Amino acid sequence: MTDFSAEFSSKLRASGVVGAGGAGFPAYVKARGRAEYALANAAECEPLLKKDQKILEYFPEKVFDGLEMLMRAVGAGRGILGIKKKHERIIPRLEAIAKNRRNISVLKMGDYYPAGDEHCLVYEATGRIVPPGGIPLDAGCVVSNVETLYNAASPGTPVTEKFITVAGAVKKPSTFRVPVGITWAEAAELAGGFAIKDPAAIDGGPMMGKVMTDFSAPVTRVSAGIIVLPKNHPLILKKTQSRALFSRVGRSACDQCSFCTEFCPRYLLGHDVRPHRVMRSLLFSAGPEHKLNSVYGLLCCECSLCSLYSCPEGLNPREACVSAKADLRAMKTGFKNSPLNSGRAPEVHPVREFRKVPVSKLVRRLGLDDYNKDAPWTEPAYSPARVRILMSQHIGPACVPSVTEGQRVEKGAVVGDVAADQLGCPVHASISGTVRAVNGKYVEITA
Ligand code: SF4
Ligand code: SF4
Missing domain, CATH: 3.10.20.600 (Ubiquitin-like (UB roll))
Known part of the structure; x- marks a missing residue:
């Protein structure tokens, strides 16, 4: 690790920068790695969400600053910002900024789901496939969300x-x-x-x-x-189906057409994900027959495409995969000790390009x-009268509160932290005020 990486990553930790796209992975850990490519994930493929587009429209320089810092920290020779080409109104500005930055370019992607899946982005940007069970770093890439880079551009400033x-x-x-x-x-x-x-x-x-x-x-x-x-x-009802319900319906209605597998983005990248096989596991409650089929859910990234788009019967293969993974965890089986870990290099499916699901069609289906x-x-x-700062806002153990009831705190003060040797980073007061409640779950502050 260079001096810059060490200093940058320690500032990222202190300021509580975590994956802001929903993942919550502490950014300081990524900044300690070594990679050839640093990728800014601006695909924002969840329909209706716009925050990354707006950050790029109103604060683009900061995102590029963050990307440059990340490149320097991980020693990446190239930076790529991946954005959907439909954002034609903001792309010229991004390209103009990229031109003035060393070794940074803008990748224009199609409007398909899930273009923002890290593995898909790595493939689109570099032609490399993240190995099964691996992370982008295994393909020489570090991937960060737009807002994470925005925050990383001001290291030392609490989030x-x-x-x-x-x-x-x-x-x-x-x-x-x-x-x-x-x-x-x-x-x-x-x-x-x-x-x-x-x-x-x-x-x-x-x-x-x-x-x-x-x-x-x-x-x-x-x-x-x-x-x-x-x-x-219907989307709320589908997403709140109980395991008992989707298992009962799936067990009786799945005709094994395998559309769920044929459209699965990870399967199309050559990973051995076969949700139609996982659906067969619904016929077995435990034991080797269950395991024989449920292992095909181990590499599922839970994108929901199979449940919310591909299945013509409206079944829930995604939830079958999620449950199968939980069952296998209980049996102490993960990808590494599963029969799928053959060591074979994945190959992209020859028709992947033609099976990308357009977001417009997806929105209609949803x-x-x-x-x-x-x-x-x-x-x-807006100046809130009260905030509740959750102790668990990242992947890793929850923070332990570091303030007491009645204490005065200023905006930006640390109100909870994790031990230095654990994965995680501190949480901060988002307003100045008095601490009104402290428990294992949150710290409440009133202005
Ligand atoms: S697409 Fe639906 S019906 Fe077809 S195999 Fe998958 S879960 Fe079964
Ligand atoms: S949710 Fe379905 S489509 Fe998405 S990765 Fe998992 S199995 Fe594949």
């Missing part, structure tokens, strides 16, 4: 604000920056308020996000935005056509 999109059934779908720890109800108010009576939301985008009904939950530094929908919207509109950038002057 106290979050860019989010609030879309769907709200009066004014919008994208803005808010203090970490405000409630989603407050965020929805900033987007004009709910446009329906009985709302639910999908936190993190319609494909990979989770259904949320408690709008008093706080915005975290990994939140990307919410899509507000009626509670009885029943989101009515909500598919811009969420313009706004700058609401």
